[in-house]
Amino acid sequence: MKVSIVGAGLAGSEAALQLAGSGVEVDLFEMRPGTMTAAHTTGLPAELVCSNSLRSDLLHNAPGLLKEELRRCGSFLMKAADSCRVPAGGALAVDREEFSRTVQKMLYGQELITVREEEVTEIPEGKVIIAAGPLASRPLTDAIGELTGSESLYFYDAIAPVIDFESVNMNLAFFQNRYETEGGADADYLNCPFTEEEYYNFVRELKGGKRVSTRDFEKEIHFQGCMPVEVIADSGDMSLAFGPMKPVGLIDPRTQARSFAVVQLRMENKAGTAWNLVGFQTKLTYPEQKRVFRMIPGLENAEFVRLGSMHRNTFINGPSLLDERMRLKTDDRIMFAGQITGIEGYIESIASGYLAGKLMAGIDVLPPDETAIGAILRYPTRTVTDNYQPSNINYGLFPPLKKKPRGGRRARREAQAERALESLGNWLSVISSEK
Numbered sequence: 001m002k003v004s005i006v007g008a009g010l011a012g013s014e015a016a017l018q019l020a021g022s023g024v025e026v027d028l029f030e031m032r033p034g035t036m037t038a039a040h041t042t043g044l045p046a047e048l049v050c051s052n053s054l055r056s057d058l059l060h061n062a063p064g065l066l067k068e069e070l071r072r073c074g075s076f077l078m079k080a081a082d083s084c085r086v087p088a089g090g091a092l093a094v095d096r097e098e099f100s101r102t103v104q105k106m107l108y109g110q111e112l113i114t115v116r117e118e119e120v121t122e123i124p125e126g127k128v129i130i131a132a133g134p135l136a137s138r139p140l141t142d143a144i145g146e147l148t149g150s151e152s153l154y155f156y157d158a159i160a161p162v163i164d165f166e167s168v169n170m171n172l173a174f175f176q177n178r179y180e181t182e183g184g185a186d187a188d189y190l191n192c193p194f195t196e197e198e199y200y201n202f203v204r205e206l207k208g209g210k211r212v213s214t215r216d217f218e219k220e221i222h223f224q225g226c227m228p229v230e231v232i233a234d235s236g237d238m239s240l241a242f243g244p245m246k247p248v249g250l251i252d253p254r255t256q257a258r259s260f261a262v263v264q265l266r267m268e269n270k271a272g273t274a275w276n277l278v279g280f281q282t283k284l285t286y287p288e289q290k291r292v293f294r295m296i297p298g299l300e301n302a303e304f305v306r307l308g309s310m311h312r313n314t315f316i317n318g319p320s321l322l323d324e325r326m327r328l329k330t331d332d333r334i335m336f337a338g339q340i341t342g343i344e345g346y347i348e349s350i351a352s353g354y355l356a357g358k359l360m361a362g363i364d365v366l367p368p369d370e371t372a373i374g375a376i377l378r379y380p381t382r383t384v385t386d387n388y389q390p391s392n393i394n395y396g397l398f399p400p401l402k403k404k405p406r407g408g409r410r411a412r413r414e415a416q417a418e419r420a421l422e423s424l425g426n427w428l429s430v431i432s433s434e435k
């Protein structure tokens with residue numbers, strides 16, 4: 001058997017490596033760098049287009065559980081991510097270029113994988129995994145639309161800016177992790193503190209800043225988890241102070257007090273030369289980003305390594321089009337994987353690619369419902385809804401516990417994680433004995 005995979009992103013690269021690991025030959029089609037998307041900036045596989053964080057690494061958070069499951073499943077991209085870590089508190093953040101280069105080495109190191117630098121404009125013959133992501137090229141989305149007889153769905157996503165560390169005014173900004181009063185250069189976050197007056201001035205300019213307009217015929221629909229900072233500000237003057245700019249757990253070493261609000265920056269590369277504005281995805285125009293974000297105390301002279309931007313995201317109506325193995329109900333040689341199925345997020349896309357590789361390679365038994373991997377398969381294939389929308393992994397997607405443990409939400413999550421890891425272990429022994 002030979003499988004064509006469209007897209008060497010997070011899902012496509014993981015699927016290719018899983019298939020090759022099962023002895024299946026793969027043609028992996030990637031259109032970059034010849035044809036770029038609106039968000040990717042390199043020709044490398046598995047490019048992280050916005051944040052360099054793969055979110056929490058703690059088990060009582062669903063993304064932390066999903067990552068642990070992927071490690072136990074032998075996910076290649078998870079291994080690559082773990083090897084390219086940069087400090088980020090309880091989260092797993094990576095040096096994005098090193099991550100992509102590690103994945104590239106893995107792909108090129110596999111004899112059964114042929115990487116083809118070509119844009120796919122029609123659905124290939126034979127067995128196919130379409131993992132072209134939320135920014136799948138237009139000819140391909142048209143071909144998918146023709147095949148499924150339905151219009152693709154979409155929403156909007158935004159990217160946060162990245163700042164050159166040398167341009168940060170360290171007389172104002174300070175290193176500190178939340179709830180760790182010590183701080184110092186070893187802390188993972190850089191904080192820019194606001195007085196009340198500075199905060200309200202900033203919010204006023206942010207709300208009034210010129211935004212990139214969407215095309216008239218497209219309604220602007222945002223994904224809740226990736227709301228542009230100015231859209232959050234529109235919802236109320238204090239929304240940011242209770243959201244991405246919350247000051248809790250941070251003490252400004254100069255005043256020994258909590259500031260009115262704080263903008264946090266997280267390390268973008270291992271060298272620590274570039275830092276991204278956490279939660280500051282934006283659709284302000286480039287000149288407005290420079291003007292407004294330089295109002296942030298400590299960033300008066302900020303040099304922008306990358307400016308924020310906003311993009312249309314395409315996904316299919318998974319539950320109405322896909323069977324329980326992510327194949328088209330009307331043509332089971334075609335499987336979909338990654339964000340194009342309506343799951344959302346880096347780690348979720350890696351998990352979806354892992355599943356696509358395993359399912360295409362022929363595993364029989366599906367992952368149990370109580371695992372995070374099971375939730376990633378179930379969401380785009382079996383969700384019952386009239387209004388299908390993308391979702392990150394979260395504990396709401398898991399079946400409830402039969403018996404609730406004492407100790408509140410955290411104890412419940414830990415019990416769910418324990419149950420998941422036990423079920424996963426059983427499932428992994430079953431599928432390894434299927435071979």
Ligand SMILES: Cc1cc2nc3c(=O)[nH]c(=O)nc-3n(C[C@H](O)[C@H](O)[C@H](O)COP(=O)(O)OP(=O)(O)OC[C@H]3O[C@@H](n4cnc5c(N)ncnc54)[C@H](O)[C@@H]3O)c2cc1C
Nearest residue numbers: 007009010011031050051120132133137338339345346349
């Ligand atoms: C602007 C933006 C910001 C995002 N920010 C975050 C974030 O901060 N955190 C997070 O967890 N998730 C984020 N996401 C969501 C999502 O997790 C990522 O987009 C993720 O990369 C999706 O993985 P994927 O493998 O499905 O698609 P991708 O990683 O995008 O891979 C798809 C690949 O297919 C290629 N391709 C497309 N069309 C064709 C074609 N016709 N022929 C050949 N190749 C093709 C593309 O070049 C790309 O390499 C963001 C998404 C967008 C669009």
